[in-house]
Amino acid sequence: MTPRRQLAAVVVAAALLGVVVAPSVYGAASDTGDTVAVVEIEGPVTAGLADDVESELAEIRANGSVGAVVLKLDTPGGAPAASERMYKAVQRTSRAMPVIASVQATSASGGYYAMAPADDIYVLPTSVVGSIGLNAPAPAPRAPVAGPSGPDKVGTNEIEGWARQQTLADTFVNAMMAERGEEFDLSRAEVAEADVYLGTEAVENGYADEIGSLTEAVHEAATRAELGDYQVDTRETGPEGRFPILVRTDTQVVAVYATDPGYGEVEPMGLAYVHLGSVPHVDTVAQIAGSDLPAMETGANTTGTAASSAETVAGPNALGSLDGGERA
Amino acid sequence: MNRLPALAVAFAVTFATVVSGAAVAGLVGGDGAAPAPEIENAHYTDTDLVNDRTPGEATIEMSSDAPTQTVVFDPGVDPSADQPAGPLALLGFGGPEVTARNVRPLANVLLENGHEVRVYTPESSRPAPTAGPSTGGESSPLGEELADADAFVTFRSDYSAAALDDIESFRESGGHLIVATEPSAGFDAPGAAALDGRLGTTSGPGYVYNMAENDLNYQRVYAEPTGDSSLTEGVDRAMFETVTPVGTAAAAGDVIRPIEGSQLSTTRAPTNAPVLARDDGVVVVGDSDFLVPENTQRVDNDVLIGNLADFLVENDRAGSHTAATQVGAPTPTTPAPGETNATQGPSNESTPIPEPQNATSA
Numbered sequence: 190m191t192p193r194r195q196l197a198a199v200v201v202a203a204a205l206l207g208v209v210v211a212p213s214v215y216g217a218a219s220d221t222g223d224t225v226a227v228v229e230i231e232g233p234v235t236a237g238l239a240d241d242v243e244s245e246l247a248e249i250r251a252n253g254s255v256g257a258v259v260l261k262l263d264t265p266g267g268a269p270a271a272s273e274r275m276y277k278a279v280q281r282t283s284r285a286m287p288v289i290a291s292v293q294a295t296s297a298s299g300g301y302y303a304m305a306p307a308d309d310i311y312v313l314p315t316s317v318v319g320s321i322g323l324n325a326p327a328p329a330p331r332a333p334v335a336g337p338s339g340p341d342k343v344g345t346n347e348i349e350g351w352a353r354q355q356t357l358a359d360t361f362v363n364a365m366m367a368e369r370g371e372e373f374d375l376s377r378a379e380v381a382e383a384d385v386y387l388g389t390e391a392v393e394n395g396y397a398d399e400i401g402s403l404t405e406a407v408h409e410a411a412t413r414a415e416l417g418d419y420q421v422d423t424r425e426t427g428p429e430g431r432f433p434i435l436v437r438t439d440t441q442v443v444a445v446y447a448t449d450p451g452y453g454e455v456e457p458m459g460l461a462y463v464h465l466g467s468v469p470h471v472d473t474v475a476q477i478a479g480s481d482l483p484a485m486e487t488g489a490n491t492t493g494t495a496a497s498s499a500e501t502v503a504g505p506n507a508l509g510s511l512d513g514g515e516r517a
Numbered sequence: 518m519n520r521l522p523a524l525a526v527a528f529a530v531t532f533a534t535v536v537s538g539a540a541v542a543g544l545v546g547g548d549g550a551a552p553a554p555e556i557e558n559a560h561y562t563d564t565d566l567v568n569d570r571t572p573g574e575a576t577i578e579m580s581s582d583a584p585t586q587t588v589v590f591d592p593g594v595d596p597s598a599d600q601p602a603g604p605l606a607l608l609g610f611g612g613p614e615v616t617a618r619n620v621r622p623l624a625n626v627l628l629e630n631g632h633e634v635r636v637y638t639p640e641s642s643r644p645a646p647t648a649g650p651s652t653g654g655e656s657s658p659l660g661e662e663l664a665d666a667d668a669f670v671t672f673r674s675d676y677s678a679a680a681l682d683d684i685e686s687f688r689e690s691g692g693h694l695i696v697a698t699e700p701s702a703g704f705d706a707p708g709a710a711a712l713d714g715r716l717g718t719t720s721g722p723g724y725v726y727n728m729a730e731n732d733l734n735y736q737r738v739y740a741e742p743t744g745d746s747s748l749t750e751g752v753d754r755a756m757f758e759t760v761t762p763v764g765t766a767a768a769a770g771d772v773i774r775p776i777e778g779s780q781l782s783t784t785r786a787p788t789n790a791p792v793l794a795r796d797d798g799v800v801v802v803g804d805s806d807f808l809v810p811e812n813t814q815r816v817d818n819d820v821l822i823g824n825l826a827d828f829l830v831e832n833d834r835a836g837s838h839t840a841a842t843q844v845g846a847p848t849p850t851t852p853a854p855g856e857t858n859a860t861q862g863p864s865n866e867s868t869p870i871p872e873p874q875n876a877t878s879a
Contacts (some may be wrong), residue, residue: 192520196527203528207535280556330618330811347811351733352570359568363560378728381735 225411226255227403227423230275233435233444234267234299234462237275237428242303245424246278250285254421257287257410260307261403266320266469267444269357272462277305283308291406292316292397297385297464298324301396302361305368308413311406312388312397318510319396320464321365322383323358326440357460358360369395385464408452411493435468442468568733573814577626581827586667588829590620590628591637591659593673615672615805622813623670626826637662657683668693668829672805674702674712685715689831693798694823697805700724700761700782718801721762721790723783725775725803732756732815739816740775740792746770747831748795748824756815757792761803765796771801800828 190198226249230242249255268270282288283306290296290304292312297320304310312318328350337343345353362381365372370396373380391397401409411419421444433444433456442461447454524750560566565726575648592615622636639658656664663669669684669692677683688694696712698720713719726735736759742749749772762781764770771791793802806812813819 195520195524199524199528200531203531204535207532210532210536211538277556280558281553284556330809346572348572348733348814349570352568352738355568355733356566359566360561363563363566364558365558367558381728505711 193323202515206472215475216312219494223416223419224255224422225257225259225407225414226415227259227407227421229261229423229425229427230296230303231261231263231293232427233433233479234264234271234275234303235428235433235444235461236268236271237432238267238426239271239278239363241426241428242275242280244512246282249424250282254287255422256279256416258282259288259403259406259410260288260290261293261423262290262296262300262304263293264297264300264303265295266300266463267435267461268299268458269323269361269460269462272299272302274363276306279303280306287410289410291401291403292318292388293403295464295467297467298383299462300464302364302462305365307399309406309409310391310396311399311401311403311409312391313402314388314400316386316388316391316397317464317467318391319385320383321355321362321380323361324442324461324463324465325357325460328354344400354460361462370499372396372398385466387479394470406496434469434474435463436474437468443471524526529796539828547721548629552704563844569640569688572811573646575622575813575819576658577622577813577819577826578823579626579826579830580823581630581830583830585631586627586830586832587633587635588624588670589635589637589662589668589675590624590670591671592616594638595670616632617804618809619672620670620808622808622810622819623822623826625766626823627829630830631825632830635662635666655679659683660686663687663692666692667740667834668695670695670697670829672697674698674711676706678711681711684712688716688798691798691835694800694835695829696799697802698761698763698799698803699805700803703761714792716799717766717796718794718799719764719805720801721764721781723781724759725757725760725762725779725781725788725790725792727775727779729778730776732866734758736760738792740779743771743774743791746772746795748793748800748828749778751820751823752817752824754816755793755818755821756812757802757804758790758806758808758812759804760807762788762790762792763794763801764791765801767794770794770802771798791874795828796873797878798832800825 226245228242228245228249230238232238246258249258279288289305290307291330292304292310293316294313295317296304297317301321311319328345330347331344334343340346341349358381362377365380366377370377374394386394386396388397388400390422392400399405399409406514407421433446434448435442435444437443437460442458442463442465444456444458445454447457594615605767620636624636627634637659657677657679658678663683666687669687671694674696684694694716696716696718700723702720703722717788724736725738727738728735730739731737732739737756738760739754739756740760741754742752752773754776755773760775771794773793774789774791777787778788779788781790792804793800807818808822808825813822
């Protein structure tokens, strides 16, 4: 046998042996599933947050090393479409592996929407969950505007506006009834009242399943996935920069994308799946963010209460100086 | 024999390449190309999900053949609110609660039937609300307006004591009134109670809502007549938008009550308290939006508004209208409180109706 043939024979033998062994190696690498991924869903629900949550959950589903997912939530909700996108992503993930939601301070409205497909919802005793409904200003008639190509291009008919809003609200409520209708101890009409509940009450009326911390949620997820020794991989989400502050006016919620916003950085949300109780009123923000507040002059962060700084009571026009305003 | 190391290296490299490739594929690739079958969400495709957005139509008609009557509207215009719109208006601040659109449907049907409509828009600063009795004998600007009017529609409640005297006198002299209030009035200065006290009307706290059966929003509630009356003739069901319970001193003053399933915001308990009530010449309704154009097109609101127009012109006020066409009569003096009725006497019937300085015609 010539040296060249000897070499070829050795290579072929090695390749054949490798092919025989490869499936085992592949399986070992892909099926370990010894990781519990903790996906953070924190802050206002926006398209940027939904982008991250979708991509993280898609990667988790594709990554065989992850055996279970825990959603770590602390959000008052936000944009309807972003809420729906996260709902769909969580729903798809829960079909593939155990998914446990762990609520920190709040998971309301759009946040509740996102976590509803989880197998179980863990809450702390004082977590706030619920607010299943739409926040929106009343459709208001507008004086006609000449120029647009159709009557609904600018403005709308008031009744059509009401119908659209009610459909948007029903979409949310129906989805929650489909996901957790069997757990809810409330009728559909009662759910649609959009109330929020503390964790202790939520486990009684079916808005949550267990009282427990994030650690306990992780352990439950690992147990459901039958993981022995497991590791935790935390996935931060949310866009860097352009992280909005939500504030509410008397009629609607607006997202503010800067601490010293210009007009282009104030975005009326209009229709929103948001829990108003978690969103400060613009007057409150103005009160604690007044430009002549001593703490502000030194550049300190002002997340105190309005009462502690009520000496500077700015009017609504103070919206233009949200220096260091409280983040919703 | 010196080829053995080379062969061993070749074996090791080939084997390692194949196996490590599989390992990397398993770690990184995993089941990344796993199919993502569509998840059926029937709750998104339910054919009943989309609400009917048809605005509807309205036909507002009067049946009364009463001669020309003068109806004064007080939309509650606050002169001090006449500020240029700032950027915050874009965010929903500001703007009057009652606009011209609120009064148009009712005013239009009156005008179409030959009646006179005036809109009271005070140009001076608004008098401070007070519940006390009038101390002077001077008539209020509103009183001057009402002196030669037959009916009065108001969306406001914080009147001065003098104006309250004039309103009370107007009622006692047979003038018909419609008082439209709102749940939000409960958050204003306590002037509303003074008007209620003069007219014998009441308005409850909170608003009525219905989660089960409503007109596209839980605060757009349906209400139905409790019996036969001229106000509700032809009205099977009306719709009120953010309405507060109302009542009158009359034993059976209720006219329209919310349908079954309605609840009160302050108690979260079922309610059937009236939302429109009548005590002789006074109709009180807990909503000022049921007669905006879009809402006249809902259920039988158009019929109800026509009936309210009839109620306004079918008053017991001594007629000064025919007199208005007569020329040469003396100009009436300003009526003092309690004397409004006297100004409608025969001597004044020939008085042309002066155009008040602080009123505009709708």
